[in-house]
Amino acid sequence: MAATSHFRTPFNGYSVKFSPFFADRIAVSASQNFGIVGNGHQYVLRRELNALNNNNTNNNNNNFPHSGPATLPLVEEARFETADGIFDCAWSEESENVLVSASGDGSAKLWDVSRPPFQNPLRSFNEHEAEIYTVSWNPTRKDVFLTASWDDTIKLWNPRENAHTRGSLKTFREHTYCVYAAEWSPHHADVFASVSGDCTLKIWDCRKNHSTLSIPAHDFEVLCVDWNKYNDCVVATGSVDRTVKLWDIRNPKKELSVLRGHGYAVRRVKMDPFDEDICYTASYDMTVAMWNWKISNTTSISNTLGLGEGGERGVQPSPLLRQWRHHTEFAVGLDVSVLNRGELASCGWDSSVQVFSNHGPDPLPIL
Amino acid sequence: MSNNNTNNAMKRVERLKTHFVVSAPLLNNESSTTNNSFVERQETSFFSSPFGSSKHPDDVVIVCALRTPITRARKGGLKDTTADDLVATVLAAALRETENINANDIGDVVVGSVLGDSSQRANECRIGMFLAGFPVKVPVRTVNRQCSSGLQACADVASAIKAGYYEVGIAAGVETMSKNPMKWDGGFNPKAASVTNAQNCLIPMGVTSENVAAKWHISRETQDAFAAESHRRAAEARRNGKFKSQIVPVVTKIIDKETKEEKEIVVSEDDGIREGVTVENLAKLKPVFKKGGSTTAGNASQVSDGAGVVILCKRSYATKNGLKIMAKWKSFSAVGCPPEIMGIGPAVAIPDACERAGVKVSDINLFELNEAFASQASYCVNHLKLSKDIVNVNGGAIALGHPLGATGARCMATLLHEMHSRDASCKLGVVSMCIGSGMGAAAVVERE
Numbered sequence: 001m002a003a004t005s006h007f008r009t010p011f012n013g014y015s016v017k018f019s020p021f022f023a024d025r026i027a028v029s030a031s032q033n034f035g036i037v038g039n040g041h042q043y044v045l046r047r048e049l050n051a052l053n054n055n056n057t058n059n060n061n062n063n064f065p066h067s068g069p070a071t072l073p074l075v076e077e078a079r080f081e082t083a084d085g086i087f088d089c090a091w092s093e094e095s096e097n098v099l100v101s102a103s104g105d106g107s108a109k110l111w112d113v114s115r116p117p118f119q120n121p122l123r124s125f126n127e128h129e130a131e132i133y134t135v136s137w138n139p140t141r142k143d144v145f146l147t148a149s150w151d152d153t154i155k156l157w158n159p160r161e162n163a164h165t166r167g168s169l170k171t172f173r174e175h176t177y178c179v180y181a182a183e184w185s186p187h188h189a190d191v192f193a194s195v196s197g198d199c200t201l202k203i204w205d206c207r208k209n210h211s212t213l214s215i216p217a218h219d220f221e222v223l224c225v226d227w228n229k230y231n232d233c234v235v236a237t238g239s240v241d242r243t244v245k246l247w248d249i250r251n252p253k254k255e256l257s258v259l260r261g262h263g264y265a266v267r268r269v270k271m272d273p274f275d276e277d278i279c280y281t282a283s284y285d286m287t288v289a290m291w292n293w294k295i296s297n298t299t300s301i302s303n304t305l306g307l308g309e310g311g312e313r314g315v316q317p318s319p320l321l322r323q324w325r326h327h328t329e330f331a332v333g334l335d336v337s338v339l340n341r342g343e344l345a346s347c348g349w350d351s352s353v354q355v356f357s358n359h360g361p362d363p364l365p366i367l
Numbered sequence: 368m369s370n371n372n373t374n375n376a377m378k379r380v381e382r383l384k385t386h387f388v389v390s391a392p393l394l395n396n397e398s399s400t401t402n403n404s405f406v407e408r409q410e411t412s413f414f415s416s417p418f419g420s421s422k423h424p425d426d427v428v429i430v431c432a433l434r435t436p437i438t439r440a441r442k443g444g445l446k447d448t449t450a451d452d453l454v455a456t457v458l459a460a461a462l463r464e465t466e467n468i469n470a471n472d473i474g475d476v477v478v479g480s481v482l483g484d485s486s487q488r489a490n491e492c493r494i495g496m497f498l499a500g501f502p503v504k505v506p507v508r509t510v511n512r513q514c515s516s517g518l519q520a521c522a523d524v525a526s527a528i529k530a531g532y533y534e535v536g537i538a539a540g541v542e543t544m545s546k547n548p549m550k551w552d553g554g555f556n557p558k559a560a561s562v563t564n565a566q567n568c569l570i571p572m573g574v575t576s577e578n579v580a581a582k583w584h585i586s587r588e589t590q591d592a593f594a595a596e597s598h599r600r601a602a603e604a605r606r607n608g609k610f611k612s613q614i615v616p617v618v619t620k621i622i623d624k625e626t627k628e629e630k631e632i633v634v635s636e637d638d639g640i641r642e643g644v645t646v647e648n649l650a651k652l653k654p655v656f657k658k659g660g661s662t663t664a665g666n667a668s669q670v671s672d673g674a675g676v677v678i679l680c681k682r683s684y685a686t687k688n689g690l691k692i693m694a695k696w697k698s699f700s701a702v703g704c705p706p707e708i709m710g711i712g713p714a715v716a717i718p719d720a721c722e723r724a725g726v727k728v729s730d731i732n733l734f735e736l737n738e739a740f741a742s743q744a745s746y747c748v749n750h751l752k753l754s755k756d757i758v759n760v761n762g763g764a765i766a767l768g769h770p771l772g773a774t775g776a777r778c779m780a781t782l783l784h785e786m787h788s789r790d791a792s793c794k795l796g797v798v799s800m801c802i803g804s805g806m807g808a809a810a811v812v813e814r815e
Contacts, residue, residue, distance in 0.1 A: 036383075037376040104379070131379070150382065178382065197385070220389055241389050265386045284386060 004363045005355040007074040011041050013347030015088040016333040020139075021096035023339040024049050025077070028353050029101060031085030040086035042101045044078040044113050047355060074355065078113045080120050088134040093142040098122070100145055100159075102132035108147050110159055125157055127168050134181040140189040144169070148182035154194055156206055172204060174211050180223045187232035195222035201237050203249055215252040217245060224269045230276035236293065238266030244281055246293045259291050261320045268334040274341045278321075280358075282334035288324040288346045290358055295319040326354055326363040384423065424683035427525045427696040429812065431465045432780040433457060434675035435617050436637045437768040440544040444634035445672040448619040450483055450543045454495030457539055457676035460615040462499070465678055467688040470500075474533020476507040477523045479516025479540035481771035482547035485509065492541070514739065514800050515701065515808035516540055517675055517775025522699040522810065524679045535680035540777065542770035544670045567706040568804045573656030573667065575803075576740035579710045580661050583746050587661040590741035591649040594666035594765045596755075597738060598644040601762025605640055609761055613784040639669045639768040666741035671768025675776025693783045694796070694812040698724035701808040710743025712807020713799040714750040720797065720809035731757070731811070732793045733786055735778035737800030738763035747799075761785060774800060775808075786814040 011030035019025035024047040032038030049072060084104035092098035097114040106128035109121040130150035137145040144158045152175050155168040177197035185191040190206045201217040218239035228234035234256070235247045244259040244266055263285035272278035277294045295317050329349035337343035342358040352366040435453060438445040445453070462470060478492045489509045496507050512519040517540025524536035559565040570578075579585065604610060616635035622628070644665075654660035655667075685692050700720035704711050713736055721728050728751055736758050738744045748758055761781060764774065778798040786793050791814075799809035 036379050037373075104375075197382075221385060223386065240386050265389070267386075 003072045004357075004360065005047050005072045005074040006363065006366055007043075007045055007076075007353040008366060009041060009043065009347070009351050009353060011039070011085075012329070012349040012351055013353060014086060014332050015102075016345045016347040016353055017089055017091055017099075017335050018337045018339070018343075018345060019091050019096065020093060020338055021091075023047075023337065026074070026335075026345055026353070026355065027089045027091060027099050028347055029086040029089045029333070030347075030351070031087065031104070034349055035085040035087060035104065038085065040082040040084055040101070040103060042080040042082065042086055042089060042099070042109075042111060043076060044099070045074050045353065046077045048073045048075060072355075074353065078111075078117075080109075080111050080117065082109060087131065090135040090137040090145060093137050093139050100135050100137065102135045102147060104131045106130055106132060106149065106151070108132055108135060108145075108157065123159055125159075125168070127155060127171075128153070130178075133179070134183075136181075136183045136192070138184045138189065139186050140184070146182045146184065146192060148179040148194060150178040152177060152179060152196075154179055154182045154192075154204075170206065172206075172209075172211075174202060174214070175200065177221075180221070181225050183225050183227060185227050185232065186229050187227070193225050193227065193235050195225040195237055197221040199239075201225060201235065201247065203235075213249055213252060215247060215249075217247065217255075218243070221265075223265060223267055226269050226271045226279070228271050228276060229273050234271075236269045236271060236279050238269040238281060240265040242266065242283075242285075244269055244279070244291065244293070246279075257293050257295075257319070259293060259319050261289065261318075261323070262287070267330065267332050270334055270336045272336055273338045278358075280334060280336060280344060282331035282346055282348070284330045286325065286327045286329060286331055286348070288327070288331050288334060288344070289320060290322040291319045292321055293319060322358065324356070324362055326356075326365050327352065328365050422682060422695075424681070424686070425529075426682040427528050427679055428682050428685055428692045428815070429521075429677055429679055429694045429696060429779070429783065430468075430685055430690040430692055431461050431678040432613070432676070432693060432776070432783045433460050433464065433615050434613055434773070434777045434780040435615055435673045436634050437671045437673040437770055437773075437777060438634060438638045439768065440670040440672055443638045443672060444621060444632060445543075445617060445619065446545040447622050447629075448543070448617060448634075448672065449491070449546075450480070450488060450541050451491040451495035451498060452619060453541050453543065453617065453672070453674035454478060454492050454539065455498035456617050457541075457615055457674045458496060458501065458537065459499035461537060461676045461678055465690055467690055468535060468678070468680075470502050471504060472533075472535050472684075473501075473505045474536045475524065475527060476501075476505060476537045476539065477520040478507065478509050479511070479518070479520040479538075479772040479775055480509045481511055481513055481516055481542060482544060482549060483542075483772075484547070485511070488541075495541075511772070512701065512806070512808065513802045513804065514737065514769070514771050515775050515802050515806070516772040517777065518699070518779065518798055518800065518808050518810055519701070519775065521677050521679060521696070521775065521779060524677075525696045525699065528679060528681055534684040535678065537676060537678050538776060539674065539676040540770075540773035540775055541674040542772040542774075543672050544770060545672050564706055564805075570707050571656065572709070572739070572803055573662050575707055575709045576662040576667065576742045577657045577660045578708050579740070579746050580742040582708060583749075585661070585742050585745050587650070588646065589745055590661055590666040591646045591663075593738075593741035593745050594649055595644050595646045597741075597759065597762045597765040598641050599762075600760060601637070601640040601766035602642045604761035605636060609785070609788070610637065610781075613780040637767050639671060640762065640766045662740055662742060666765065668737075668739050668764035668769035669767075671770040673768065673770040673773045673777060675773045675780055677776050677779050692815045693787065694814045697726075697795075697811040697813050699808070699810045701802075701806055703806050706805035709803055709805040710740055710801045711746060711750070712801030712805070713737075713743075713747040713809060714807065716807030716809035717747075717751060717797060717799050720799070720811050724795075724811040726795060726811065728753075731795045731797050733760065733782060733789075733796045734758040735782040735796070735798045736763070737769065737774055737778060738765045739769065739801050741765060743801055747801075779810075779812075783812070783814070
């Protein structure tokens with residue numbers, strides 16, 4: 001299905017996440033005034049998949065001007081409001097109605113979509129001393145999540161076990177500057193990766209107090225990280241240096257490949273759940289891109305010098321497969337559906353949320 | 368609490384700004400999607416909101432812009448003043464105006480100069496610097512891009528600051544057309560005859576004006592009306608003391624033509640401006656460059672003496688030293704055009720500079736568009752669809768004079784002082800001029 005959907009948040013978009021339970025459910029985090037000062041909104045949106053059939057016949061006025069392949073309505077199912085901006089969110093892996101938000105005031109807030117607004121948030125985890133930038137729910141152990149904060153630490157939480165203590169399970173202190181992201185490995189229940197403004201990528205086993213590996217990954221701040229879903233040793237990092245680097249953590253001396261093409265910092269990187277070779281990025285250059293990371297710029301350069309294997313001299317296959325320009329401001333949030341192959345969602349400071357397919361038509365900018 | 372919020376907000380802005388420290392291509396073989404205007408885009412959409420500012424510590428800003436009076440060559444108050452004295456006068460005044468600048472911090476002094484003998488003029492600038500009391504460690508050089516030399520000097524200093532060569536520098540311009548008339552040394556290269564554009568570089572400026580007038584049907588009446596308006600505006604500005612804050616009086620000597628007697632004078636006003644010039648007076652003048660032509664001594668810029676100075680620095684330097692920031696330097700562009708119609712230069716350079724600044728030509732609040740000739744200035748105003756109310760509001764080179772190398776700096780001083788005499792809605796300004804041999808230059812500044 002190649003239908004696109006769009007939604008406009010009054011605030012500026014920061015994060016978008018597909019529900020792991022329902023193909024039509026999407027969480028969106030947004031912040032007032034670009035997240036610099038003001039309130040936050042945590043949305044849960046629903047894509048009206050059934051609307052596709054009658055949409056083309058009698059519901060045309062609902063369509064966005066590009067009539068082509070249908071657009072599906074994206075409607076608000078719930079909206080939670082916070083006093084400070086929200087920078088990220090993550091769905092619970094064990095309860096389909098629960099999600100957690102990362103807030104600018106250093107709190108992580110747990111929401112239940114099935115409960116009325118006055119019963120929300122279910123919990124607020126207040127320990128970080130500065131902004132939380134990302135949250136990651138453990139997809140394997142399902143009962144814990146991580147928060148990465150500008151107070152240079154990462155914290156591990158179990159929302160159920162700690163109901164009486166209201167404290168984190170553990171605090172990971174090793175980064176020397178803002179932690180911009182921490183992401184669970186999809187392969188090992190205790191392993192996660194973190195990236196920081198200190199320019200390092202760290203790999204952790206949460207049973208230990210110190211990281212098991214620290215890689216000086218980029219020359220500039222590292223803003224995002226994701227794990228390959230097929231190869232448990234491959235990690236992608238995106239940086240202010242505008243590149244994405246792919247790492248084999250067994251051989252941290254040198255990256256596997258470098259993906260160049262973005263004009264500004266790479267703000268999100270996501271590995272495809274259906275294809276080992278594919279990853280996606282969202283950048284401050286306002287674009288969303290699709291890459292085959294196994295075609296590396298470095299490989300192609302060595303090919304042209306006649307040093308690499310295969311490839312004719314002068315032929316440089318580009319790892320950049322596709323680039324979308326539907327955002328008119330920084331593209332900040334990006335997710336890939338684990339339920340529908342090739343389905344992507346992005347959001348940005350232009351306040352638009354867009355759902356589209358990696359093999360479908362380009363979504364249009366919402367003005 | 369609100370204080371806390373502000374601190375938090377500032378902290379977030381600072382953090383986010385560091386996400387943009389890399390924006391130029393890192394490697395030769397990179398395909399880059401960056402465009403020049405993006406940084407400004409990002410500023411207008413993000414850093415300017417919600418605080419309404421686009422201030423970054425690495426910005427290049429202007430903290431001082433002054434000029435001498437512009438006087439008529441061979442007749443006016445500065446006719447016997449040497450280039451080094453003019454340079455010394457503006458440099459010393461600029462340092463007096465910005466007393467928090469430690470002269471030892473100044474990374475370079477770049478002086479626009481066109482007609483003076485190149486090597487001699489460079490030496491005169493060094494002498495002028497010492498006459499102004501500069502420390503020996505501060506270097507100096509000249510720059511020559513014809514009529515835009517003073518503006519090019521600003522651009523050179525701005526780019527050196529951006530490159531990190533130094534944090535504060537002085538751009539200046541000087542011309543003594545009384546002593547250094549326009550001339551051509553040696554013969555002409557016969558090869559030029561075979562390349563039209565090369566040949567056309569030899570066309571006298573007045574003839575290029577006639578070409579522009581003929582090509583775009585700019586009538587003698589239009590040109591004379593333009594010239595009369597220039598004098599009217601300049602006269603009114605002088606009468607109302609509008610130039611006072613930008614003019615540095617020159618203490619100098621003048622030699623009486625008859626008696627050869629030398630006497631000390633203070634020149635503190637422009638002397639090319641004529642009160643009461645009318646279209647009718649101007650209509651009586653004969654065309655100079657072409658039989659039946661339309662360019663006269665009355666609707667062309669005056670031959671003049673004068674100097675100007677602009678101090679540029681990094682915003683962080685200005686903040687650290689408590690300097691009052693007049694404007695942010697946003698963009699500069701020099702673009703070529705056919706030599707035989709060199710007067711259209713601003714019409715190509717202004718859109719380019721605006722694009723580089725990420726603004727539209729229609730966003731500009733005030734222009735200093737050098738009036739080399741009424742023909743070309745009228746053409747540029749029409750072509751760019753500019754309102755006459757925001758172009759050369761205090762008159763231009765037809766009334767004030769056009770000391771070639773100094774004009775860019777002179778225009779910058781006139782522009783910035785006028786902008787600061789207006790309310791805060793007057794935000795964006797442009798200085799532009801045409802350049803002999805077929806070019807235009809333009810700079811965009813944002814008033815603070």
